[in-house]
Amino acid sequence: MAELSGLKTIEEVAKHYMFMHKMPEEELIRCLQLTIDGLKKIKLFHLRGFETVVKLTVSAIKTIDLPDDYLNFIAVAIPVDGEYWFLTSKGRMVFSQDALPLDTDDGEGVDIPDGYYSDYQSSGGINREGYYKIDEKNRRIVLNSLQSTSTEVFLLYYSTGINAAGTATYVPDRAREAVLAYIDFGYAMGEKDYRAASFLEDQYNKRVDELRYLEMPRLSELRDALYEVMNPLPQR
Amino acid sequence: MATKQNLIDEAYWKIKDARDGQAVHRDLVARYMGSGWNQILHDAFSKRTTFMDFYAKEYKAVIPALSTENQYELTLPVAIAQLPIKGEGVRRVQGTGTDFATGTLTGVKFVPLSEFDMRYKDDLDVGLANTSIIGYTVRYDSLWFDKNMTAALAAAGVNLLLVVPFDVYTSTELLPAPSGKEVDLINITVQLALAGEKQE
DSSP states (O other): OOOOOSEEEHHHHHHHHHHHTTOOGGGHHHHHHHHHHHHHHHHHHTOSSOEEEEEEEOOTTSEEEOOTTEEEEEEEEEEETTEEEEOEEOTTOOOOOSSSSOOGGGTTTOOOOOOOOOSTTSOSOOOTTOEEEEEGGGTEEEEESOOTTOOEEEEEEEEOOOOOTTSOOEEEGGGHHHHHHHHHHHHHHHTTOHHHHHHHHHHHHHHHHHHHHHHSOOHHHHHHHHHHTOOSSOOO | OOBHHHHHHHHHHHHHHHTTTOOOOHHHHHHHHHHHHHHHHHHHHSSOGGGGGGGEEEEEEEOOEEOTTSOEEEEOSSOOOOOSSTTTTEEEEEETTOOTTTOTTTTOEEEEOOHHHHHHHTTSHHHHHOOSEEEEEEETTEEEEOTTOOHHHHHHOEEEEEEOOGGGSOTTSBOOOOTTOHHHHHHHHHHHHHTTSOOO
């Protein structure tokens, strides 16, 4: 026998809440806004698997533009043998340009000169695949020391997770209880009923704890993480 | 359930008795009863206004038009009951193309909004993520739609479910007074009629 879908649209979640609370129809818009707010927050902080990945072409001045739906940074990466290799943040990177030419006399666009050799005496803390610096004010990320063949990089980020009108936005059913609890909390805050809001925030956190339990790393992931830093040689 | 005329007659005779045989014009009785009708609807359903749907009348395929401000609006085909909660007299607005059985057009939903909500929601996520919910606001004798209203939907018209005031019912029509409230309606009418009488 077919089972009910594990995906609900944000409209269905809002209607679910209104139905259970016997709310009048004029609350639909407000309830839907709270559903969106709750889903954004839960996707950002508690749900796994909602990272967005885009492949971006590096500009002539070695930057990539942040996408419109960018919410929070995860990583800039290049592919190495089927896995992402993450670039390293370098806050001291010199950069102030919007277009060519870069002022190389003042260090703009100059590759950071580390990782010249690889030997026993070389220091660690270098990333031979490159560096980045987030320039969120100008909605871009500046790159440096990329391998010459890398004209494209992967940007991993958290998006808003809410589709624009015309495309349905889905809520995983496992997160529905947490979203509903957030709506409860949001209504209490909207009414400035802070005593109720405090109680409902606790309820929301309990639903989030349940969700976190489901989102915890699997045993195989933990085992692999442990084995990754071990080798069969005697440990000192 | 009694007809509108039956109820007016009953109140008429009670008022006449109370005034020692001096009658009040039936039109005046009807006006008093109209005031009592709105009051009873509100009192009976102020906690759960959704139950008021039963007392609403349907008006089909009313065509909205573009106003000079480029906003779709329609003039209500009849007056609505003026209830303490603004716009509650409009119980439902629905696209004429909606097929309840097949679900066609059920994705488009009309919901009542305040003027404030209508102006602000378009800039929020909810206004950008969903354009299939069409908000409307009630201004006295007209409905104004938000910018999600389309020319195609407007051309097809909308069906309205309206709670109408007492005078919209014809005299031979059964007046759907809420259960047990007919007596209250008569009593309110009599009290209003006698309110101006000089007391001995």
